[in-house]
Amino acid sequence: MGRLIKAEFRKILTTKLWWGLLIPTIVLAFAWSFGVGKLIQSIGDGIRSDDSFQRLGISVEHLSLGVFALSRGINIATIFPMLFGALGLSSEIHRRTITTTFLTAPNRMVVLSAKAITYVVWGLVYGVVIAALVAAGTAAGTGGNYLPDAGGFLLILLAGVLSCLLWTLLGLGVGALLGSTTGAVVLLLIYAVIVEPVADLFLHNSVVGFLPNGAADGLTGSTAGQILIDQLQSLTHTPLVQVMGQHDWDTFLNIVRVAAGAIGASDWWISGLIFLAWAAIFFGLGLFRNQQRDVT
Amino acid sequence: MHDGSGRIVVQQLTKQFGPVTAVQNLSFMVEPGSVTGFLGPNGAGKTTTLRMLLGLVTPTTGSALINGVPFTQLGNPARVVGAVLEAQGFHPKRSARDHLRVYAAAMGVDDMRADHVLGLVGLGGAAARSAGGFSLGMKQRLALATALLGDPQILVLDEPANGLDPEGIAWLRSFLQSYAKAGRTVLISSHLLAEIEQTVDQVVIISAGQTRYNGPLDNLRKSQQARVFVQPSDANALITALREENISNVEQLPDGRLAIGGVEAKQVADIALKAGVSIYGIEEERVNLEQLYFSLTNGQYTAQGQNPYGGPPNGGGWGGPPSGGVPQGYQQQPPSGGFPQQGYQQQPGSGGFQQPGGYQQPGSGGFEQPGSGGFPQQQPGYPPQQQPGYPQPQYPPQQYPQQQGYPPQQGYPQQPGNGGFGGNA
Numbered sequence: 001m002g003r004l005i006k007a008e009f010r011k012i013l014t015t016k017l018w019w020g021l022l023i024p025t026i027v028l029a030f031a032w033s034f035g036v037g038k039l040i041q042s043i044g045d046g047i048r049s050d051d052s053f054q055r056l057g058i059s060v061e062h063l064s065l066g067v068f069a070l071s072r073g074i075n076i077a078t079i080f081p082m083l084f085g086a087l088g089l090s091s092e093i094h095r096r097t098i099t100t101t102f103l104t105a106p107n108r109m110v111v112l113s114a115k116a117i118t119y120v121v122w123g124l125v126y127g128v129v130i131a132a133l134v135a136a137g138t139a140a141g142t143g144g145n146y147l148p149d150a151g152g153f154l155l156i157l158l159a160g161v162l163s164c165l166l167w168t169l170l171g172l173g174v175g176a177l178l179g180s181t182t183g184a185v186v187l188l189l190i191y192a193v194i195v196e197p198v199a200d201l202f203l204h205n206s207v208v209g210f211l212p213n214g215a216a217d218g219l220t221g222s223t224a225g226q227i228l229i230d231q232l233q234s235l236t237h238t239p240l241v242q243v244m245g246q247h248d249w250d251t252f253l254n255i256v257r258v259a260a261g262a263i264g265a266s267d268w269w270i271s272g273l274i275f276l277a278w279a280a281i282f283f284g285l286g287l288f289r290n291q292q293r294d295v296t
Numbered sequence: 297m298h299d300g301s302g303r304i305v306v307q308q309l310t311k312q313f314g315p316v317t318a319v320q321n322l323s324f325m326v327e328p329g330s331v332t333g334f335l336g337p338n339g340a341g342k343t344t345t346l347r348m349l350l351g352l353v354t355p356t357t358g359s360a361l362i363n364g365v366p367f368t369q370l371g372n373p374a375r376v377v378g379a380v381l382e383a384q385g386f387h388p389k390r391s392a393r394d395h396l397r398v399y400a401a402a403m404g405v406d407d408m409r410a411d412h413v414l415g416l417v418g419l420g421g422a423a424a425r426s427a428g429g430f431s432l433g434m435k436q437r438l439a440l441a442t443a444l445l446g447d448p449q450i451l452v453l454d455e456p457a458n459g460l461d462p463e464g465i466a467w468l469r470s471f472l473q474s475y476a477k478a479g480r481t482v483l484i485s486s487h488l489l490a491e492i493e494q495t496v497d498q499v500v501i502i503s504a505g506q507t508r509y510n511g512p513l514d515n516l517r518k519s520q521q522a523r524v525f526v527q528p529s530d531a532n533a534l535i536t537a538l539r540e541e542n543i544s545n546v547e548q549l550p551d552g553r554l555a556i557g558g559v560e561a562k563q564v565a566d567i568a569l570k571a572g573v574s575i576y577g578i579e580e581e582r583v584n585l586e587q588l589y590f591s592l593t594n595g596q597y598t599a600q601g602q603n604p605y606g607g608p609p610n611g612g613g614w615g616g617p618p619s620g621g622v623p624q625g626y627q628q629q630p631p632s633g634g635f636p637q638q639g640y641q642q643q644p645g646s647g648g649f650q651q652p653g654g655y656q657q658p659g660s661g662g663f664e665q666p667g668s669g670g671f672p673q674q675q676p677g678y679p680p681q682q683q684p685g686y687p688q689p690q691y692p693p694q695q696y697p698q699q700q701g702y703p704p705q706q707g708y709p710q711q712p713g714n715g716g717f718g719g720n721a
Contacts, residue, residue, distance in 0.1 A: 007402035014394035015387055096385025100442055102352060104374040104402040295352040296344070 004105055004114035012122065017087065025080040025126060029133035030140075033073025037141020040065045044146050064148035064231060066138050067156055067224035072261040073134035074160035075217045079192060081126035081164045085119050085171025086184040089290065094181045099295055112176060112287050119172050123165030130164060131157035152227040159223040159268060163216050163275070170212065170279040176286025179293060205254065205264030209271065212278040214264060218271025221262020228256055298363030298370050302328030302449050302481040304349065309358035311344050311505075318344040320505035321358070326483050326498070328449070331476045333496035333513070334485035337593050341505040342485045343382060346454050350379050362450060374403035377450040378443030380436070382458070388428025392419055392438050395427055396445060403446045413441040418467070432459030440468075450481040457491050469495045489589040503593035516588060523581045524556045524564050525549075529574035537571035538564075553577075 012018050048060045089112065092098040105111045135157060139147060148156070175184040196213040208214040233240055241249045257265050265271050304326035311319040319341040326332045336342050347353040349360040351367030362370060362377055370376045386395055396410035414423050417437040422430070427438060436459050443451060451472070457465050472495055476482045486492045489499075499516065501509040509516065528534040531554055535546055538556065545557035556564055561580045568575050 003404045004402055007398050010394070010398045010401055011387075014390050014398065016389065095387055097387060099352060099381055099384045100399060101402070103350060103377075103379055104399045104446070106371060106373065107351075107368045292354070294347075294354060296347060 001110060001114055001117075004110060005118050007101075007104075008114050008118035012118070017091075018084070018122065021080050021084050022126070022129060025077055025130060026133050028080070029073055029077035029130045030137040032076045033069045033134040033137030034141040036069035036072045037066060037138045039141075040069055040146055041142045044142075059235075061145065062231075062235065063146060064152060064228060065146040066142045067148050067152065067227050068260050069138040069141055070134055070148075070153070070156045070160070071217075071220040071224035073137055074130060074156070074163060074220045075261050077130045077134065078160075078164055078167045078216065079189070081123050081130075082167040082171040082188055082192065083185055084122060084126065085168035085173075086175040086188055087181055088115050088119050088172045088175055089286070090175035090179060090181045090184045093179045093295075102295060108290055109287070112290050115172060116169060116283065119168045120165045123168030124161060126168070127161030127164030131160050134160065148227055148231075155227065156220060156223050159220045159272070162272065163219050166275055166279040167216065170282045173279065173282030173284070173286035176290045177282065179289070200263050207264065209262075209264035209266050210274055212275065214262070215271045215275035215278060217262040218257070218265025219268055219275055221257050221260035222265045222268035222271055224260040225253070225256040225262070225265075226268060228260075229253065298365045298376060300449070301363055302479070303363065304450065304481065304483060305359075305361045305364075306345065306349065307359050307361070309345060309348060309360055310356045311341070311348060311353065312356040317505055319348070319355075322502060322505060322507055323358075324500045324502075324507050324510045326481060326500070328481040329476060329479050330497040331472050331482040331484060331495055332498040332500060333489075333492045334483055334500050334502070335489055335492070335589065335593075336485075336487065336502040338487050340487075340502050340593065342487070342502065343454055345502070346379070346381065346452055346483075346485060350377070350381070350452065352381075372403055372446075374399070374446035374448065375405075376446075376448055377452060378446060378448035379452040379454075380439040380443045380456050381452075381454045384439050384442075386427035386430075386435065386438065389426050391424050391426055392430075392441075393423040395438065396441060399442055400445055405446055409445055409447075413444045416444060417441045433461055433464055436460055437464070448480075451475060451483070453482070453484045455485055455487070457486065465491075489586050493585060501589060501592050508592040517585060519588070524559055524561045525553050525577075525579045525581060526556065526561075526564055526568070526575055527553045527577040528568060529576065533571055534568055534573045537567050537573065541567055543567075555581075 044060060044063070044065050089098070092101055101111060102108060105114075135153060147153070171184070171188060174188055175181070178184045178187065192213050196208075196211055199211070200208045200214065203211075209218055229240075236243065240252075244252060254264075257263065262271070266274070306322055306324050309319055309322040310317070322341065322345060334342055334346070344353060345360070348355045349362065349367065351373075359366065367373055367377070390398075392414060393410055396413065397407055400407055400410050411420070411423060414420050417440050419434065419437050419441060422434065427435065430438065436456060440453075440456065443453075453472075456468060460468060472482050472484065476497075484492060484496065493513070496513055498511065499509065499513050500507060526534070531548060531552065534554060535548075538544070538546055543556060543559055547555040547557075549555055561578050565575060565578060
């Protein structure tokens, strides 16, 4: 296994794909969170004068609205680790290096396991890069205002890193399942960028949270939302649920999560588990298909 | 774990791709210490068989064992068997050295091996170049270098001569022979006997997914049954005289000559002299190995039995086509004594030749030039003078049969469902 992981790392490092995909990742992570950060700054400045918040005893300038820029920046940038994973096995099938890969490994199960470990590590690398760039983009976009404290930052960025490596694993599984680079890339992109966002408009919120994209967004979005809600809670003396009433509270939670880019998401750890399950399902299917496939 | 014998055993292997049977009940054995040729026309199932042997394709039924176990149980397979397969790819942007270092890591050999094998196959100077810029021949060498990386006991090569220049083929030949002499196993496939005739000691000949012959090439060579063409003053007198000597394998040709099987020219001349028949011309026919191979891989021949030309075996006609008779004998008693030929004669697959293809009536003037053998229809695509000289290094590349590509419809019967596999074209 160790030998094959070493081989997989060499495969990645002797070609240009890893940094070829990292460049747009960096650009998009920074640009997106910068843009959202700018938006947050103008919205924040707009509602600062609003009476309703002041009546609740909340000073808007202390709210870390910037968490939304973090979670949305992460969610969009995870497209690239997903694509990187999707090409992990399918490009070997496409270039027919898979023959040699199988001929030099004890069996296919070990090949895909080594790839899974390798690509999870690379998902981590992408995740760390994305986290750093999203943090920088948010800080620059909001002009240093509305930012969460260090703990909040870290929590969202950790959720983002976790999301990245799960996306990489899911991509790897889809690539192994389809066995085609074009098929895997097109399918994943169309699904993540078009199908699910459009479906989200028609589906019930509770369903959306269980879809792969929704669950992944929930992982970071709910973390961000939770930070903001905890903060709101700490600023008032009575529990907000009591102030608002259960129904309004649920609506409010939803609004916060939608603002964080996670429609219909559950708590961050539930969304995380749902997304983990999706990644495991697709990786499992890829593993199964890979065992059956005749390499001709 | 494997037994380290270096033996390859293929047992009743069958592969069905949807409705198409690529390999049918194939059995043969490959022993270490010699180069074994794996022969068959394009689409015969060679590539599929080799890929099943290497665990890349799952057999429908049967098994293919290396050192007594399936490929996936070899542990670190690349240290036991190295393979050069067609359609084996390289990342176009990865250098040859990096390519080898990837797989050196996978099989756990020292990185130094990468440069060592590159030198071995003559790519030492191209180590830093991307494989995408390589010629076909260089890719073949790089594939061979990859196969050699693990210093394997067994080498399996699928059509390795494709794309190699004459010098490369000569080099490969001597390399493989010395590899086998060191007690290792070499299995090399080809669709051209001439291409590997000088390389191999043993041959496995398959056609339509079934084994036709499995044994030493020398036995195949010795089986070349020659006929004698003679122009007598009195054909009937000579036939009668021959009958008295128990020689009944005589065919009267349209041009008035007699074709006599199973005798030497000297014998015929002596009998004629004794019978008082003058001889105006006498010639010995040599059936060449390629024709023998051809008849072995032609399903129609074997399916229709001894005498597809129709004449009764002993009734004045000649007793069957010269090379047609030989494979019959082989199928019943494989000289190798090794593998029984799995009853393919009963298989429907080998009986499916509707059109006679290259084989027509003997009366079509086919024996006008005895030197060219009994199958003139094959000749256009396959000039006989190319065969002996082919593997010689000094041979100009454009005269390679495989590079010219003879039209398959001349050489091989049109067989439904048999053309799609193998990927050798």
